[in-house]
Amino acid sequence: MSTTDQPAGKAEITQWPRATNTGHLHGDYFPRAARVALADPQLRRNIGNATTIIREKRGSVVAELDDWAELRAAGAAIKDATMADLGDHLERLETEVAARGGVVHWAADADEANRIVIEIARRAEARDVVKVKSMATQEIGLNEALAEAGISAWETDLAELIVQLGDDMPSHILVPAIHRNRSEIRDIFRREMGNVGVPAPDGLTDDPPALAEAARIHLRNRFLTTDMAISGANFGVAETGTVMVVESEGNGRMCLTLPRVLVTVMGIEKLIPTWRDLEVYLQLLPRSSTGERMNPYTTMWTGVTQGDGPEEFHLVLLDNGRSTILADPEGRPALRCIRCSACLNVCPVYERTGGHAYGSIYPGPIGAVLSPQLTGVADNPSLPFASTLCGACYEVCPVAIDIPTMLVSLRAKVAADPDSGDARERAVFRSAAWAMSRPQRWTRLLRLMRLGRFLARRGSFRNLPPPFNGWTATRDLPAPPDQSFRDWWTAQRDGGGDA
Amino acid sequence: MRVALFATCLVDAMSPGVGKATVEVLERLGCTVEFPMGQTCCGQMHTNTGYPDQAAPMVAGFQEAFADHEYIVAPSGSCVASVKHQHEWIAAGQLTDRHVTEARRLADRTYELSQFIVDVLGVTDVGAFYPHRVTYHPACHATRMLGVGDRPLQLLRAVRGLELVELPEATSCCGFGGTFSFKNADVSSAMLTDKIHHVLSTAAESCVAVDASCLLHIGGGLSRNRTGVTTVHLAEVLAATEAP
Numbered sequence: 001m002s003t004t005d006q007p008a009g010k011a012e013i014t015q016w017p018r019a020t021n022t023g024h025l026h027g028d029y030f031p032r033a034a035r036v037a038l039a040d041p042q043l044r045r046n047i048g049n050a051t052t053i054i055r056e057k058r059g060s061v062v063a064e065l066d067d068w069a070e071l072r073a074a075g076a077a078i079k080d081a082t083m084a085d086l087g088d089h090l091e092r093l094e095t096e097v098a099a100r101g102g103v104v105h106w107a108a109d110a111d112e113a114n115r116i117v118i119e120i121a122r123r124a125e126a127r128d129v130v131k132v133k134s135m136a137t138q139e140i141g142l143n144e145a146l147a148e149a150g151i152s153a154w155e156t157d158l159a160e161l162i163v164q165l166g167d168d169m170p171s172h173i174l175v176p177a178i179h180r181n182r183s184e185i186r187d188i189f190r191r192e193m194g195n196v197g198v199p200a201p202d203g204l205t206d207d208p209p210a211l212a213e214a215a216r217i218h219l220r221n222r223f224l225t226t227d228m229a230i231s232g233a234n235f236g237v238a239e240t241g242t243v244m245v246v247e248s249e250g251n252g253r254m255c256l257t258l259p260r261v262l263v264t265v266m267g268i269e270k271l272i273p274t275w276r277d278l279e280v281y282l283q284l285l286p287r288s289s290t291g292e293r294m295n296p297y298t299t300m301w302t303g304v305t306q307g308d309g310p311e312e313f314h315l316v317l318l319d320n321g322r323s324t325i326l327a328d329p330e331g332r333p334a335l336r337c338i339r340c341s342a343c344l345n346v347c348p349v350y351e352r353t354g355g356h357a358y359g360s361i362y363p364g365p366i367g368a369v370l371s372p373q374l375t376g377v378a379d380n381p382s383l384p385f386a387s388t389l390c391g392a393c394y395e396v397c398p399v400a401i402d403i404p405t406m407l408v409s410l411r412a413k414v415a416a417d418p419d420s421g422d423a424r425e426r427a428v429f430r431s432a433a434w435a436m437s438r439p440q441r442w443t444r445l446l447r448l449m450r451l452g453r454f455l456a457r458r459g460s461f462r463n464l465p466p467p468f469n470g471w472t473a474t475r476d477l478p479a480p481p482d483q484s485f486r487d488w489w490t491a492q493r494d495g496g497g498d499a
Numbered sequence: 500m501r502v503a504l505f506a507t508c509l510v511d512a513m514s515p516g517v518g519k520a521t522v523e524v525l526e527r528l529g530c531t532v533e534f535p536m537g538q539t540c541c542g543q544m545h546t547n548t549g550y551p552d553q554a555a556p557m558v559a560g561f562q563e564a565f566a567d568h569e570y571i572v573a574p575s576g577s578c579v580a581s582v583k584h585q586h587e588w589i590a591a592g593q594l595t596d597r598h599v600t601e602a603r604r605l606a607d608r609t610y611e612l613s614q615f616i617v618d619v620l621g622v623t624d625v626g627a628f629y630p631h632r633v634t635y636h637p638a639c640h641a642t643r644m645l646g647v648g649d650r651p652l653q654l655l656r657a658v659r660g661l662e663l664v665e666l667p668e669a670t671s672c673c674g675f676g677g678t679f680s681f682k683n684a685d686v687s688s689a690m691l692t693d694k695i696h697h698v699l700s701t702a703a704e705s706c707v708a709v710d711a712s713c714l715l716h717i718g719g720g721l722s723r724n725r726t727g728v729t730t731v732h733l734a735e736v737l738a739a740t741e742a743p
């Protein structure tokens with residue numbers, strides 16, 4: 001319960017990626033990172049504005065459907081059934097992709113996935129690659145790994161482009177640059193575009209269409225001249241080996257169709273068995289993520305087709321901790337996640353801290369349950385506590401992931417972990433539990449607490465020692481009453497209970 | 500009707516007035532209220548901080564204290580939610596099969612106060628008189644885990660003399676979250692600041708809720724900022740009557 005640490009410098013929260021094989025999944029100590037974020041009023045304003053708008057849009061399009069509850073239940077059930085037989089479905093996917101001219105690679109962790117992609121790029125003699133917005137490749141730190149291998153990765157999603165040009169990190173699953181407002185974006189474009197390619201037009205304003213046009217001009221040449229593209233996948237359909245990306249801008253489609261070589265990095269939980277199952281998710285996803293009835297672009301491809309689109313297709317199936325989650329019945333529901341980000345947009349903690357405070361590229365409620373499970377709790381011990389358990393996330397989740405319950409179970413794992421548990425806190429709680437689990441002890445404790453009244457000023461405490469100072473820094477704590485409820489009851493009712 | 504009051508540790512220790520008010524309202528509505536002296540705490544604070552093993556004796560204690568009761572009523576959404584949604588999990592992980600069965604049985608018999616009054620007793624006008632301007636904060640666990648919906652509002656609307664003002668952004672959490680308020684004190688305070696801002700914007704004299712814990716938090720902020728606005732539990736509003 002340390003609440004007395006000095007505020008951290010910005011450097012401390014942007015220190016990832018660390019040198020491990022799981023990629024960008026490690027958080028810093030959340031309370032400290034959150035304090036840095038809270039001190040930035042521009043950040044809070046940008047995130048507050050954006051999440052309020054998306055929240056309202058989602059609310060109204062979800063309310064249009066009478067069968068939302070059934071869709072949500074189906075979304076959960078299909079994923080659960082798929083997870084129960086994931087191995088078989090994955091083999092089916094592999095067979096179908098291979099039968100249609102694609103190559104399937106299996107990557108146990110981030111390092112292996114990166115090595116596979118670099119190897120493909122080398123063989124294709126690609127010095128540059130264009131990228132479709134993808135969480136999986138952010139998760140494994142692919143851009144950095146490619147850069148180390150001398151290959152430049154160019155983000156083409158508008159928000160990812162802003163993040164990349166600003167030498168920044170994504171702070172939201174769907175809107176990676178949600179922490180930036182449009183004048184900050186204009187400044188980044190003006191400052192950085194010229195350094196890496198076509199510069200921003202003279203006199204660029206912060207008008208959204210002007211910013212989009214600047215990005216379009218900047219990217220056009222890249223699409224036309226780059227030989228290799230890398231994407232993630234929203235869904236992979238096992239029965240035909242079809243992979244799918246859902247997006248809003250059309251830049252993804254350019255990447256998926258123009259280059260000669262296409263590599264898709266897909267988390268193994270993105271798999272669904274049949275096309276019929278897609279019906280459910282293509283309704284749940286756009287309404288939950290962008291608050292649209294349907295997303296503007298849905299691109300799907302199946303292996304390679306002569307004379308149409310990429311000549312070479314590689315599918316990298318990424319585990320990176322997922323099979324560990326699969327083996328844990330309490331954690332498994334996290335694998336249902338379709339990365340819609342609805343839970344981020346309603347989370348009161350995320351709304352105030354933004355995504356960077358979570359460290360991992362998966363922020364917000366889903367990040368707080370996913371990141372510690374992917375890395376093991378020892379690498380992310382503070383994230384399960386970054387929630388009031390208010391339940392807003394579970395309420396909106398289109399695949400009904402009970403995030404608060406998972407957080408509680410993860411907290412127990414943190415507390416029980418020899419490296420992450422706080423022995424002092426455990427001892428304090430043990431004493432409290434000792435006193436609170438027997439009525440006689442509890443009654444005596446309540447009487448003892450009354451002595452606290454002598455230390456209070458005008459009926460409340462304003463400045464308590466640690467660990468209670470975290471409370472009294474901003475809130476009063478009333479002094480205990482002179483009589484507990486049970487003492488009142490005994491006195492009034494003359495032992496009317498059944499002690 | 501015989502009703503066992505589960506006061507909750509927080510009301511027992513810090514807000515006995517809420518317990519007294521609950522007794523008063525239930526008796527006025529014709530219930531015979533009992534207070535099983537064996538009760539202590541639902542164990543929620545331990546469970547939610549990562550110590551379900553330590554919460555286990557409290558769960559067992561709750562089962563012992565309330566074993567013989569048909570209706571168990573508590574003036575707290577989150578403690579009732581813990582009994583209904585966490586006790587079975589704790590029993591399964593830490594106790595015996597018998598405790599698991601008992602957890603399910605007692606979960607079905609445990610009610611949050613407003614749900615008990617409206618659903619079981621079938622009453623919305625409890626005969627209260629409370630001539631004040633108030634606003635209502637829907638506590639998260641009562642709203643999202645128990646689904647109390649507008650029951651507290653139905654009860655408040657029937658109170659004579661009471662002026663109810665809608666709270667902006669009502670369903671956003673006040674930032675308490677048990678030990679969250681210590682472990683993540685800065686985020687917790689930022690959430691509380693917004694909640695207080697909204698409470699003050701209603702120009703209400705008091706903020707009402709069904710959970711003493713949220714009220715301790717919101718009240719702590721209102722008091723620190725010397726707003727002069729108070730917090731009051733739904734039970735206390737319902738217990739108030741015209742002076743005889």
Ligand code: SF4
Binds near residue numbers: 339
């Ligand atoms: S946990 Fe649910 S709400 Fe959050 S991103 Fe995943 S699917 Fe969406």
